[in-house]
Amino acid sequence: MDRRDRRRKRRVRNQIISYIVAVVLLAGLVTGGFFGVRHISNAMEEKKQQEESQSQEESLAQAEAMDQTASEADGTGEETSETESVESQEEILEELVEACVADMSLEDKVAGLFIITPEQLTGVGTAIQAGEGTQEALKKYPVGGLVYFAKNIQSADQLKEMLAKTVSYATYPLFLGVDEEGGSVARVADQLKLTNVGPMADIGAGGDPGAAYTAGQTIGSYLKEYGFNLDFAPVADVLTNPDNKVIGDRAFGSDAALVSQMVASAVQGLQDTGVSACIKHFPGHGDTSGDSHEGAVETDRTAEEMQGTEFLPFQAGIEAGTDMVMVGHISAPGLTGGDAAPASINENIITGVLRRQLGYDGIVITDAMNMSAISEYYTADEAAIKALKAGADMILMPEDFVTAYEGVIAAVKDGTIDENRINDSLKRVYRVKYAGTLQ
Structure with missing residues (x-):
């Protein structure tokens, strides 16, 4: 040339x-x-x-x-x-x-790596509208996104107005997320009396990946209509432990090959509507019996067992183009050579397995950091710093947002975290947020 x-x-x-x-x-x-x-x-x-x-x-x-x-x-x-x-x-x-x-300041960069609740942002008891308080809070803390729950949803008009106003107050693009899996976890459908697509276990039992695509497309369509652009779904766990009530019928099934097909189709259906998918809970929560909401949870699966079962649906979701992967709080010493730190703050799992072994270069987000598996053992700032150093890009719902936010800023300033590490994560986030402008 x-x-x-x-x-x-x-x-x-x-x-x-x-x-x-x-x-x-x-x-x-x-x-x-x-x-x-x-x-x-x-x-x-x-x-x-x-x-x-x-x-x-x-x-x-x-x-x-x-x-x-x-x-x-x-x-x-x-x-x-x-x-x-x-x-x-x-x-x-x-x-x-x-x-x-x-163009961003360090403070804005760090804020952009957090997804929190509107209550954590504004300090109100239950957020059902967005006004001056939201506007001022977003100026002070331009977070990367907000996650909503059933208590935030009263009616279709109320939800649309709240999300639209929140977006209008933001300096930077926001993820507006919700847990909308179908079945027992359907915040929007249940609150607004919409048709629930049903538990993923039923779809998996039907054996038709097209049904999983349709479910994802259906969920994405109504989420998009109300203003959401991120769904913390689908569940990519393989239910190998029938006593696992935490995952239960949220999973597509117990056969890794079938679950892989279903996860890939659900991701495609969801993202074809313009709503980002977030497959969860890496490295796989299906064999556990405990609940990380309540305390520490460990799997005794070996690396070989997980490679042949748990990893397969995540690999399928990655190949289908999932925008985000959620890392859970389970400990997997058999996968890490004895390192029992929770996956969400474990470099061996996030960087070693998810990034290098599975080749994922999209957004990695932690599971909610206010869950007991983390909050009982680490302060909010310690957990956030450990997660970022381990390779996570976004921190979901720290126990104390301001403490976590200020702790990460201090860690960058004192050299504990390299600012380029922050930049790398933020670029992954913005590649997803701005990709739609080129379509």
């Missing part, structure tokens, strides 16, 4: 990125600021500087064009039609993400 070709590609690329940023800004204005006017304006300023630099390159174009024309006349010039093609969407997305993250 010659200099002229490279110059053309840079020019087209910058024009496309400028266009994309302009579209995102317009979308933010129309929808109430989903992408954050200040944030996008800064990105546009950076693109303006790129264009000014580009104009300086143009000043050399005439001289180079004369040489190129002479070369082509001699038959030595290369065809330029293919080299004039623009860079891939992935490359354009990467440049947009890089520009956005580079």
Whole structure:
């Protein structure tokens, strides 16, 4: 590729990125600021500087064009039609993400790695609306997302208004999430008297992956309608222990191959509606009998056993393109060579197995950090720091959000956590959040 070709590609690329940023800004204005006017304006300023630099390159174009024309006349010039093609969407997305993250303060970066409840954000007892309190709280703590429960849902109109206003107050794009698995875990369907798709065990028993796709699509469609963009589902656990009441009929079944097909189809159905899927609970909660909400839970499964059973549905979900994987709080010393630290803060499991062995490079989020398996043994800041150092990208519901948030900031400032580690996680988050702007 010659200099002229490279110059053309840079020019087209910058024009496309400028266009994309302009579209995102317009979308933010129309929808109430989903992408954050200040944030996008800064990105546009950076693109303006790129264009000014580009104009300086143009000043050399005439001289180079004369040489190129002479070369082509001699038959030595290369065809330029293919080299004039623009860079891939992935490359354009990467440049947009890089520009956005580079514009953020450390405090905003760290806040962006937390998903918390609206009550944790505002301090109210039960959040059923979004007003000045939400607006001020999001200015102070621009978190990465909010998760809602049945108590937050009173009616369809109330839910839509609350989520829409919350989005409009955000400086940066938000994940608005909920546990909507179907069956016994269906916060939205049950509260709004919608048709419940039923437990995943029933769908798995039918043996038709198409039914799992339809269930995911159905759930995603109504979540999207009300304003959600993240579902902490589907469950990817293989129910190998029939006494496991915590997972029970939330799982598709006890056959790893069948569960794998169902998980992949459910992920596709959900994400085809524009709602991100989050498969859970890695490395696999199906063989346990305890409840990590109540205390420490351990599996005695070996690495070989987990590779042949528990990991298969997660691998299938990853190959199906799941935007997020939730890591549970179970201990798996047989998988880690004796390290009994909970998976959510265990580098051997998150980085060693999920990242390296299974090849997952999407968003890794912890299970709720206010669960007893974590909160009884670690302070909120200790748990958050350990999770990030282990390789997690997002922290879900710490026992004390402010303590965890301030603890992570302090850890970056004193060198316990490298800021590049924070940047890497935030980029994974923003790749998902901004990907829709290129579609």
